[in-house]
Amino acid sequence: MSANILLLPELREMIKNHDDKEMQIFCSALHPASTADFLNGLEPHEIWRILQANPITLRAEIFSYFDSDLQVRIIEECPRDEVAKLLEETPSDDRVDLLDDVKPEVVDELSNLLPTEDRKDVALLSSYDEGTCGAEMSSDFVRLREDMTVGEAISEISAQTHLMETVYYLYVLDKEGRLAGVVSAKDLLRRINQQTTPISSFMKGAGTLVTVDANESREEAVKQVEKYDFIAIPVIDEKNGKMLGVITHDDVLDAAVEELVEDAHLSAGVDPLNDETYLGSNLWLLARKRFTWLAILLFGAITTAMILKLFNNVSDRVAWLVAFLPMIVSTGGNSGGQSATLVITALATGEITLSDWKRIMSRELWMGLILGLAMAGCGLINALLIYGSSVPTLQLLLVPLAVLCVVFFSNLTGALLPLFFQKMRLDPALMSNPFVAGVSDTLGTFIYMLLATILIAPLYP
Amino acid sequence: MSANILLLPELREMIKNHDDKEMQIFCSALHPASTADFLNGLEPHEIWRILQANPITLRAEIFSYFDSDLQVRIIEECPRDEVAKLLEETPSDDRVDLLDDVKPEVVDELSNLLPTEDRKDVALLSSYDEGTCGAEMSSDFVRLREDMTVGEAISEISAQTHLMETVYYLYVLDKEGRLAGVVSAKDLLRRINQQTTPISSFMKGAGTLVTVDANESREEAVKQVEKYDFIAIPVIDEKNGKMLGVITHDDVLDAAVEELVEDAHLSAGVDPLNDETYLGSNLWLLARKRFTWLAILLFGAITTAMILKLFNNVSDRVAWLVAFLPMIVSTGGNSGGQSATLVITALATGEITLSDWKRIMSRELWMGLILGLAMAGCGLINALLIYGSSVPTLQLLLVPLAVLCVVFFSNLTGALLPLFFQKMRLDPALMSNPFVAGVSDTLGTFIYMLLATILIAPLYP
Numbered sequence: 001m002s003a004n005i006l007l008l009p010e011l012r013e014m015i016k017n018h019d020d021k022e023m024q025i026f027c028s029a030l031h032p033a034s035t036a037d038f039l040n041g042l043e044p045h046e047i048w049r050i051l052q053a054n055p056i057t058l059r060a061e062i063f064s065y066f067d068s069d070l071q072v073r074i075i076e077e078c079p080r081d082e083v084a085k086l087l088e089e090t091p092s093d094d095r096v097d098l099l100d101d102v103k104p105e106v107v108d109e110l111s112n113l114l115p116t117e118d119r120k121d122v123a124l125l126s127s128y129d130e131g132t133c134g135a136e137m138s139s140d141f142v143r144l145r146e147d148m149t150v151g152e153a154i155s156e157i158s159a160q161t162h163l164m165e166t167v168y169y170l171y172v173l174d175k176e177g178r179l180a181g182v183v184s185a186k187d188l189l190r191r192i193n194q195q196t197t198p199i200s201s202f203m204k205g206a207g208t209l210v211t212v213d214a215n216e217s218r219e220e221a222v223k224q225v226e227k228y229d230f231i232a233i234p235v236i237d238e239k240n241g242k243m244l245g246v247i248t249h250d251d252v253l254d255a256a257v258e259e260l261v262e263d264a265h266l267s268a269g270v271d272p273l274n275d276e277t278y279l280g281s282n283l284w285l286l287a288r289k290r291f292t293w294l295a296i297l298l299f300g301a302i303t304t305a306m307i308l309k310l311f312n313n314v315s316d317r318v319a320w321l322v323a324f325l326p327m328i329v330s331t332g333g334n335s336g337g338q339s340a341t342l343v344i345t346a347l348a349t350g351e352i353t354l355s356d357w358k359r360i361m362s363r364e365l366w367m368g369l370i371l372g373l374a375m376a377g378c379g380l381i382n383a384l385l386i387y388g389s390s391v392p393t394l395q396l397l398l399v400p401l402a403v404l405c406v407v408f409f410s411n412l413t414g415a416l417l418p419l420f421f422q423k424m425r426l427d428p429a430l431m432s433n434p435f436v437a438g439v440s441d442t443l444g445t446f447i448y449m450l451l452a453t454i455l456i457a458p459l460y461p
Numbered sequence: 462m463s464a465n466i467l468l469l470p471e472l473r474e475m476i477k478n479h480d481d482k483e484m485q486i487f488c489s490a491l492h493p494a495s496t497a498d499f500l501n502g503l504e505p506h507e508i509w510r511i512l513q514a515n516p517i518t519l520r521a522e523i524f525s526y527f528d529s530d531l532q533v534r535i536i537e538e539c540p541r542d543e544v545a546k547l548l549e550e551t552p553s554d555d556r557v558d559l560l561d562d563v564k565p566e567v568v569d570e571l572s573n574l575l576p577t578e579d580r581k582d583v584a585l586l587s588s589y590d591e592g593t594c595g596a597e598m599s600s601d602f603v604r605l606r607e608d609m610t611v612g613e614a615i616s617e618i619s620a621q622t623h624l625m626e627t628v629y630y631l632y633v634l635d636k637e638g639r640l641a642g643v644v645s646a647k648d649l650l651r652r653i654n655q656q657t658t659p660i661s662s663f664m665k666g667a668g669t670l671v672t673v674d675a676n677e678s679r680e681e682a683v684k685q686v687e688k689y690d691f692i693a694i695p696v697i698d699e700k701n702g703k704m705l706g707v708i709t710h711d712d713v714l715d716a717a718v719e720e721l722v723e724d725a726h727l728s729a730g731v732d733p734l735n736d737e738t739y740l741g742s743n744l745w746l747l748a749r750k751r752f753t754w755l756a757i758l759l760f761g762a763i764t765t766a767m768i769l770k771l772f773n774n775v776s777d778r779v780a781w782l783v784a785f786l787p788m789i790v791s792t793g794g795n796s797g798g799q800s801a802t803l804v805i806t807a808l809a810t811g812e813i814t815l816s817d818w819k820r821i822m823s824r825e826l827w828m829g830l831i832l833g834l835a836m837a838g839c840g841l842i843n844a845l846l847i848y849g850s851s852v853p854t855l856q857l858l859l860v861p862l863a864v865l866c867v868v869f870f871s872n873l874t875g876a877l878l879p880l881f882f883q884k885m886r887l888d889p890a891l892m893s894n895p896f897v898a899g900v901s902d903t904l905g906t907f908i909y910m911l912l913a914t915i916l917i918a919p920l921y922p
Contacts, residue, residue, distance in 0.1 A: 034669075249711075268894070283824065283831070295836070333898065334755055334898070335755055342729075437795070441791055
C-alpha cells in the first residue's frame with residue numbers, strides 16, 4: 001500500500017494534544033482506504049490512538065485497508081481486549097488470513113476474548129487448505145427462512161448486524177442449513193410495498209442455483225463468478241450439503257488477479273511470491289526462488305554442451321556452421337514460448353481443458369508447419385546475408401531446413417507441455433518459457449548438427 | 462461458450478410441435494446461463510422461436526449469455542422490430558459492444574426502431590475509444606436527488622425499471638448532473654423504518670467519492686475497484702464533471718482478466734487476440750500475429766551470426782569454446798525473462814510505477830550480482846563435467862566468468878526494458894520474453910567471444 005506521509009506531523013500533533021475531536025473529523029472526511037494511506041506512516045501505537053477516537057465500525061473499516069504486516073503488528077502490540085473487539089468486527093475471511101500470520105500465543109489469548117460463535121468460526125475457516133474455496137469464503141451472510149415474507153426478510157436484514165459481507169444476495173436455508181434458494185436485495189426492494197408477499201414466491205430456487213464446494217480450488221469459484229456475473233457465490237459442505245459461507249466479488253477479483261500473476265511468474269521460472277510484493281520481498285529469499293529454477297535449467301543445458309562436443313569434428317571442419325546456431329535455437333524457443341503461453345492462458349481462463357488435447361494437437365501441427373515454412377524463408381535470407389558470398393547457396397539451405405524442423409517440434413512441445421503438466425497435476429504454467437526454450441536448445445542443436453553431419457560434412461573432407 | 466448438445470432433439474421437437482408451454486418451462490427451470498448453453502447448438506431462427514415463447518426480460522437475460530458471434534447472427538437474421546425490443550432490454554455497455562460487430566446497414570435499421578433515449582445512449586457510448594472507461598461503462602444507473610427521503614429513494618428504485626446494472630449503489634446527482642453523493646442499498650435497507658429521513662443525512666459525499674474519467678484507460682478502473690472493493694465505480698466526464706455511467710464489478714473482473722492475459726500473450730510475442738479465443742481464432746490470422754514478431758526476432762538474431770563470424774578464427778582454434786555457447790546465452794535469457802516478468806506483473810497490478818525506477822535498478826544490480834555469482838558456480842561445474850579431463854581448469858574459468866557477466870547484464874536489461882517501454886508509451890509487456898532473450902543472445906555471444914579472444918586465444922597460437 002502507498003504510504004502518504006503528507007499529514008504525519010499534523011497527526012502526531014493531534015495525538016500530543018489528545019485532540020479526539022480532530023481525530024474523528026480526520027477519519028470520517030475521506031474514504032477509509034485513503035485514511036489508511038495517511039495513517040500508514042505512523043507507529044502501531046500511534047495509529048491505535050487515532051483509531052480509538054472513532055466508533056468501532058469505522059475503526060474496523062480503516063483497519064481493513066492496512067497492509068497485512070501493519071495489521072499483524074497492531075494486533076500483536078496493542079491492548080488484547082480492544083483488539084478482540086476489532087476482530088469481532090472484521091469479516092470472517094480476512095480475520096482468518098490475518099490470524100494465520102500472528103504469533104500463536106497472541107492468537108490463543110485473543111481467541112479466549114472472542115465470543116464463542118466467532119471462535120468456532122475461526123476454527124472452521126482455518127480448517128481448509130490454502131487456495132480452496134473454504135479458505136477464501138466468509139461465513140457472514142444473511143440467512144432467511146423459506147416461510148418468511150418480504151417484510152420479515154427486510155427486518156431480518158436490519159437485525160443481522162452491519163457486518164454482513166453482502167446484503168445483496170440473501171440466502172434462504174432449510175431447517176438442516178441447506179441452501180433452498182436465493183433472494184436478491186434488488187427483488188426485495190422492488191416489492192417493498194408488498195410486505196406480506198412470501199419470499200418463496202419469487203426466490204430463485206433449486207435448479208437455478210450455482211454453488212461451489214468448500215474443498216474445491218478457488219479457481220473454480222473464479223470461473224463460476226466470471227461466467228454468471230455474480231456478486232457472491234455460496235460455498236457448500238459437500239458432505240452434508242450445508243451452506244458454509246459466501247465468496248464475494250472483491251475476493252474473486254483478487255483471486256483471479258493473483259492466479260494469473262502466479263501463472264506469469266511460474267511460466268518465467270520464478271516460484272510464486274505468495275503474499276509478498278516485488279519490491280517488498282526479501283532480496284535473498286527472491287534470489288533463492290529464482291536461483292532454484294535457473295540452476296535446474298542450466299544443468300539441463302548440459303545436454304547442448306554434450307551434443308556439441310559429440311559433433312565436435314563436424315563443427316571444426318565446417319567453420320560457418322556455428323554462426324547460425326543461436327539464431328536457430330532461439331527461433332525454436334520463441335515459437336515454443338508462444339504456443340505454451342497461448343495454451344496456458346486458455347487453460348487458466350477455462351477456455352480449454354485437458355480433454356481438448358486432440359484439437360489442440362491437430363491445430364498446432366498445422367500451425368508448426370505454416371510458421372516453420374515462413375520462418376525457414378526468413379532463415380534463408382539471413383544465411384545468404386551473412387555467408388552468401390563465401391558459401392554455396394545449396395549448402396546454406398541447411399539453415400532453413402533446420403529452422404523448419406526446430407520451429408515445428410518446438411511449437412508442438414510448447415503446446416503439449418502445459419497439458420502434460422496439467423495431466424501430472426502440476427501447475428501447467430510451471431516454468432514453461434525457459435523449459436520450452438531449453439527443449440528447443442537441445443532439440444535445435446541436435447537437429448542442426450545431425451543434418452549438417454549427413455548433408456554437409458561429406459563435402460568438407 | 463460450451464455448447465451442450467444433450468437436449469437438442471427435445472428442443473427441436475418442441476419447435477416442431479409449437480409447444481410454447483414446454484419452451485417456457487425449459488427456459489425458466491435453469492439459470493439463464495445454463496439455458497443458453499443448451500440452446501447454443503441450435504440455429505439462430507430456432508433459438509429465436511424458443512426465446513419468443515418467454516417474457517422479454519428472460520429472453521434478454523438468456524440472450525446475454527450467448528457468444529458474441531451467435532448474438533450477432535441472431536441480430537442480423539431475426540425480425541428487426543423484435544430484435545430492437547431485445548436491444549432495449551440489453552444493458553447499454555453490452556449493446557454498444559454488440560452493435561460494433563453487426564453489419565452497418567442492420568445497425569441503421571435497428572437504430573431507427575430504438576427509442577430516442579436509447580439511440581442517444583448508443584451514440585454516446587460508441588464515441589469512446591476501445592479500452593477506455595467510457596467504452597466500458599453502462600449508462601444504466603439509479604439517479605437520485607439530494608433532497609429525497611429514504612421513502613422517496615426506495616420508490617425511485619422501483620420506478621427506474623428493472624434494467625439497471627446495479628441497484629446496490631444509488632447515485633445522488635445535483636441539478637447539473639454532477640455526482641453529489643452515493644447511497645448504498647445496504648444503508649437504505651437498514652433505514653427502511655425511517656421513511657422520512659433525508660438521504661443527505663447518511664449519503665457518502667464529496668471527499669469520500671472515488672471516480673474515474675471516461676477517457677482514462679479501463680486499467681485505472683480495475684485498479685480503483687481492486688483497491689476499494691467497490692461493486693461499481695462512477696464514470697465522470699472530465700470536461701463538465703457530469704456523471705456518465707458506471708463500471709460494474711463483473712465488467713471489472715472481465716477487464717482485469719483480459720488485461721493480464723493480453724500481457725501474457727504480448728510478453729511471449731503474440732499480438733493480442735482481442736475478443737477471439739485460442740481455439741476459436743482463425744488459424745491463418747493467428748499464424749500472422751505470431752509470425753510478425755518471430756520474424757522481427759529472427760532478423761534481430763542476425764547480430765549473433767555476425768558476431769560469431771567476426772570471431773571465426775578464435776572459435777576455429779579453440780575447439781571446445783562452442784560447446785558452452787548455448788548454455789551461457791540461455792542462462793542469460795532465463796534470468797532476464799525472470800526479472801522482466803516480475804517487473805511487468807508488478808506494473809500491471811499497480812504495485813510499482815515508472816517513478817520507482819531507481820529502487821528497481823538498485824535492487825536488480827544486487828540481484829544480478831548474487832544470481833550471477835551463484836550461476837557462475839553452476840557453470841563451472843558444468844564446464845568441468847564436460848571438458849574437465851581435456852582442458853586445463855584455468856582455461857575453463859572462462860565459462861563461469863562469462864555466465865556472471867551475462868546474467869548480470871541480462872537481469873538488468875530484463876528489469877529496465879519494460880520500464881523503458883512504459884516510458885515510450887508502449888505496452889511494457891511487449892514481447893518482453895523473446896526480446897530479452899534476443900538481447901541476451903547477442904550480449905552473451907559477444908561477451909563470451911570477446912573474453913575468449915583476450916584470455917584464451919593467445920594460448921592457442
